[in-house]
Amino acid sequence: MKLLCELSVGQVRSVNLRDNMLTDAGLKTLLRDFITLDDAMGGRKVQSLELGGNAIGLPGAMLFERCLAGRSGQQCCGLEHLGLASTGLDPTGVIGVASWLG
Numbered sequence: 001m002k003l004l005c006e007l008s009v010g011q012v013r014s015v016n017l018r019d020n021m022l023t024d025a026g027l028k029t030l031l032r033d034f035i036t037l038d039d040a041m042g043g044r045k046v047q048s049l050e051l052g053g054n055a056i057g058l059p060g061a062m063l064f065e066r067c068l069a070g071r072s073g074q075q076c077c078g079l080e081h082l083g084l085a086s087t088g089l090d091p092t093g094v095i096g097v098a099s100w101l102g
Contacts, residue, residue, distance in 0.1 A: 045078055057087070061094070064096060
């Protein structure tokens with residue numbers, strides 16, 4: 001697995017996991033244990049996440065909805081860019097991912 005990260009003052013700002021055969025199981029771990037982690041641990045500092053070329057499909061899209069949506073009034077992550085090219089998302093999956101966007 002290749003992992004490209006951009007560090008800024010000790011914090012990861014950009015994570016590139018493009019073309020790593022990441023599935024919904026790996027995405028669940030990434031979102032739960034890293035991207036939505038408390039600010040003190042740096043998770044909410046990640047601004048860019050590139051997942052293109054990974055077959056996350058509809059199950060992965062629904063993870064975005066479960067992990068990132070439904071936290072009204074709370075900023076659960078700092079993502080400003082999310083790359084999802086060639087991930088097998090259909091229209092339902094796109095709606096699932098978009099459900100947590102402001």
